[in-house]
Amino acid sequence: MKTLYDVQQLLKKFDIYVYVGKRIWDIEVMALELDHLHEAKLISQDEFLHAKMVLNREHRVEEKKQK
Template identity: 80%
Template sequence: MKTLYDVQQLLKKFNIYVYVGKRIWDIEVMALELDHLHQAQLITQDEFIQAKLVLTQQHRIEEQKNNGRDL
């Protein structure tokens, strides 16, 4: 799992579709949904860790984009 699309496909397997309207918010909601799947033991530890790493990286990228707009 290397991209945000891969994480979306994982969530899609559980009929979880996330669209809030802002990419950074979508990433945050995906992280919450991922936590719920992990707590329910519906995904493996490896899937969870890989997906969380992707989401963390993408969240940082979006924060950097947004901080650039504030200047």
């Protein structure tokens, strides 16, 4: 898992589609959804960690764009 698109595809497997309107907000909601999937043990630890790393990187990129 290397891109935000990959994370979106993972969420899509569980019929989770995120569109809030602002990219940084979408990333934050995706992170919350990932947390819920992980707590429910629906995704592996490996998938969870890779997806969170991607989201953290994308979140930092968006924060830099806003400054």
